[in-house]
Amino acid sequence: MEYALLLCGAFLAGLIDAVVGGGGLVQLPLLLAVFPGISIPVLFGTNKLSSIAGTASAVWQYSRKISIPWKLAFPASAAALIGAASGAATVSFLPPAALRPMVLILLIVVGAYTWFKPDFGKNRVEHERRHPRVLASLLGAGIGFYDGFFGPGTGSFLIFGFVRLFGMDMLHASASAKLVNFATNLAALSFFLLHEGVMWKLGLAMACANVLGAQIGTRLAVRHGNRFIRWLLLAVVSVLIMKLAWDLFK
Template identity: 40%
Template sequence: MPDLSLDLVLLLVSAAFAAGFVDAIAGGGGLITVPALMLAGLPPAQALATNKVQGVFGAAAAAISYARRGLVDPRRQLGAAVVAFVAGLAGALLVGWIPAQALRYALPLVLIGMALFFALKPGLDDTDRKSRMTVPAFTATAVPAIAFYDGFLGPGTGSFFMLGFVMLAGYGVLRATAHTKLLNFASNLGGLAAFAAVGKPLWLLGAIMALAQVAGALLGARLAMRVGARLIKPLLVATSALLALRLIWQML
C-alpha cells in the first residue's frame, strides 16, 4: 500500500461507509468511492480495481441482510449470479478492446431518464406488478447486459439492475432492491477477478475500506427494509442525477 496519511485513510474509510449505505439502498456507491480513491492519488485502473475489492464485501453484506429477512431466496438466484459473474469478468477483460467513449456520452442521458422515471411515474411502491418478462428471459438478457457493463465501466450498476427488476420483472421497489444485491456481488466479483491481474488492486486498503463498506451496507439495508419505497425512490433519484452530473462534468 502506498504511503497514505492517517487522515487520508480515514477519509477513504468514511467514503466507503457512505458508499455501502447508499449502495445497499439505491446503488451508485462507486459514485463516492472511485473519486475518493483517485483523489488519494491512485491511477484510474488501480482505483477501479481497489473499489471492486471493497465493493464485493458491501454487496455481499447487503445480500445477506435482505435474504435473512426473507425478501430474496439466494438459491433461486444462483443461475443468474453465475451469468452475472461471467459477464462481469468478460466486461472487465474487454475494457481495452471496446471503445467506451460513446457509452460515456450516452450514460448521463440514461441516468437522467432513470431519475425522471422513478421521480414521476405514479404507483411505484413496494407492491409487485405483472411481469413483462419471464425469469429465464430476464436472466438471459438483462442480467448479462448489466453485469457486462459493471465489469466494463461500472457506475450505477445497482440502479440499472433495480430498474430492470421493476420494469421487466414487475417487482416492487423493496423486493427489486433485495434481488439486485446478489447479482451486483457476482458481477463485482467477476470484475475483480479480471482487475486483479490488470489493475493490481491495493488489497490492504481495499480490505480496510471493506470493513466500513460492510457496516454502511448493513445499516442501509436495515433502513431500507424498515422504510421501503419511501426511502429507496428519492435516494435512487438523487444518486442517478448526481452520477449523471458527475459524468457530464468529466466530459466537459
C-alpha cells in the same frame, strides 16, 4: 487523516450501495484523490475489494429480512458474472467514454420515469412472463457487460429493470440487484487480481467500513421501505446525470 477520510467514504459508499447502488461515486474518487501516484487499475481493484465485501454483507442481511426472488436473481447473477468478465475484456478494444452519451440519456429516462410514476415499484405486481429466467439472464448479462465495461449507474439500471420487467417492488428489486452486483464485483475483482493487483491492507480496512455501512443501509431500506428507496434512487440518478453531463460537456 487521509486514511480516516477513506474509511468514512467506504462507510458511506457501503450504505448507499446497499440500497440503490452508486457507492463508487463516493469511494473511487477518494482513492484517486488520495493516491494520485498509484496506477488506476490498482485503485480500481482496491475499490472492488471493498465493495464486494459490502455487497456480500447486504445480500446476507436482505436474505434474513425479506424473501429474495432467487429464481430470478440467481440466473441474472450467473449471466452477469460472464457479462462483466466480457465487458472488462472489451475495454482494450473500445474506449468506455464512447458509451457516455448513451448512458446519460438512459439515466435521464430512468430518472424521469421514476419521478413521473410515483407508484413505480411501490407494490409487487407479478408480471406473467413466458420465460422469466431467460429474461432475467438477459438482463443480468447486459447489465453485467455494461458494469465490466463502464459501470456508472449499474445499481440503478438493475433496480429499474427488475421493477419494470418483473413487477417487483423497490425493496425486492434492490435486494435482487445486490446479488447481481456481487457477481459483477467478483468478476471485476478477479480481473484486477490477475493483472495489476490491489492494495490489500487498505482494501481490507475499507471493506470493514463498507460492510458496516451496508448493514445500516439494508436496515434502513427494510425499515423505511419502497418510498425511502425511491427517493434515494432518484438522488443517486440525479448525481450520476450531473457527473456524466459535466464529464461530457466540460
